[in-house]
Amino acid sequence: MPAAPSPSPSSPAHTTSRWAALRAHCANIFRLGIKELWSLWRDPMMLVLIVYTTTLAVYSAGKAQPETLSHVPIAIVDEDVSALSQRIATAFFAPQFVGPDLITPQDVDPGLDAGRYTLVLHIPPNFQRDVLAGKVPRVQLNMDATRMMQAFSSNGAVQQIVQSEVAEFVQRYRAVSAPAIDLVVRARFNPALTPSWFGSVMELINIVTMLSIILTGAALIREREHGTVEHLLVMPVTPAEIMLAKVWAMALVVLVATWVSLTVVIRWAIGVPIEGSVPLFLLGTVLHLFATTSMGIYMATLARSMPQFGLLMVLTMMPLEMLSGGVTPRESMPQWVQYVMALAPTTHFTELSQAILYRGAGLSVVWSSLVWLLAIGVALFALALARFRKTIARMA
Incomplete structure (x- = not known):
């Protein structure tokens, strides 16, 4: 008896079978993703990590204000004890400075060694007399450079304060002579130069990358350590379905946490104005998560345990964060670094996020x-899928 002819690719029966196979694949991906969400729900340490990084870590980064000159402890050695030296001493006031304390020259080194002062301004004898005589007396500024941000930020501020007070004292009035040009500074996107606007958003961008890699990598390593990967091997699922399930489940968790952090912490708690479209930013976040979750799975196939995965995280996250343009502008980096980092998803996500949220x-x-x-994302997913198939083949 002759065999029944197979349906042609354009026949209704063939089209129906293809749609049935597609629905089966989607159902497998959905169910496996739900399994990943339940596994994450039963992992309290991961839940604490998600909550902490998207709330307290973002808030702390926004409120730390490392670039701001705030509450700098300063002391003054006044060996002149004149009207000019006292005028200079009273120019250092809160909230930029704490103090100033009047100390002796013998107290300078002990105060800096003990960390009581970041700055010590030494005014020499006969300072006022030399200034009025047209001489150029030297004033010494001692800095504790271990407090790098405070010391470097306050260096220029102290010079400006001293020069301004000396000029006013000599002229007995504020300088009113018209300058050759009138330079008007306009700070766009952050008129008051508020550091919290930058710090909180950049911290959230870094946390999105970190969480997506950790969650997907830990999920795969956890299954391998618990032996549940072997259970998946006997089920009618493909490696691509297993990977896609981990990608969409962990990406959904990070996406929701990102939206909550952006709305509750950054907008409401810190008060950062978001200029652009939040849905457009979330669209970019989805594409970024597709790339970084694939990267997390690839790294998990290289590591044999969670400690090894943690070491890989350190080696990966440091260049991704430092060279993506969030800490230092890409234009200030060597040309070859710019070319290499153009292949990293964090570079484009940082550029996109700053453009939308700031501008x-x-x-x-x-x-x-x-x-x-x-x-x-497509390239990283293909690379991770190929590596994941080899890993599963060795385990089968």
Whole structure:
């Protein structure tokens, strides 16, 4: 009896079977993703990590204000004891400075060694007399450079305060002569130069990358340590379905945590104004999560245990955060570093996030970053899938 002819690719029966197979794949991915969410729900340490990083860590980064000159402890050695030296001493007031304390020259080194002072201003004898005589007396500023941000930020501020007070004292009035040019500074996107606007948003961008890699990598390593990967091998699921389930489940968790942190912590608690479209930022976050979750799975196939995975995280996160343009502008980096980091998803996610959240950019501005994130995500997913298939084949 002749065999029944197989349906042609364009026949209704073949089309129906393809749709049935697609629905089966989607159902497997959905159910496996739900399993990943339940596994995460039963892991209290991961839940604490998610809550802490998206709330307290973001809030602390916004309120730390490392670039701001705030509450700098200062002391003054006044060997002149004149009207000018006292005028200078009273120019250092809160909240920029704490003090100043009047000390003797013998107290300078002990005070700096003990960490009581970040700055010590030494005014020499006959300071006022030399200034009025047209001489150029030297004033010494001692700094504790171990407090790097405070010392470097206050260096220029102290020089400006001393020069301003000396000029006013000599002229007996504020300088009113018209300068050759009138330079008007306009700080766009952050008129008051508030550091919390920058610190909190950049911390959230870094946390999105860190959480997505940790959650997906830990999920795979946890299954391997508990032996549940062997259970998946006997089920009618493919490696691609297993990977896609981990990607969408962990990406959904990070996406929700990102939205909550952006709305509750950054907007409400810190008071950072968000200029651009939040849905557009979340779209970019989804593409970024597709790339970083794939990276987390790839790293988990290289590591044999969670401690090894943690070491890989350190080696990976440091360059991703420091060279993505969030800490230092990419234009200030060597040309070869810019070329290499153009292949990293964090570079384009940082550029996209700053453009949307700071400058209110639309799709016409950030579309290239979205395309880059999609292309990098596809490449990382293909690389991770190939590695994941080899790992499963060795375990089978």
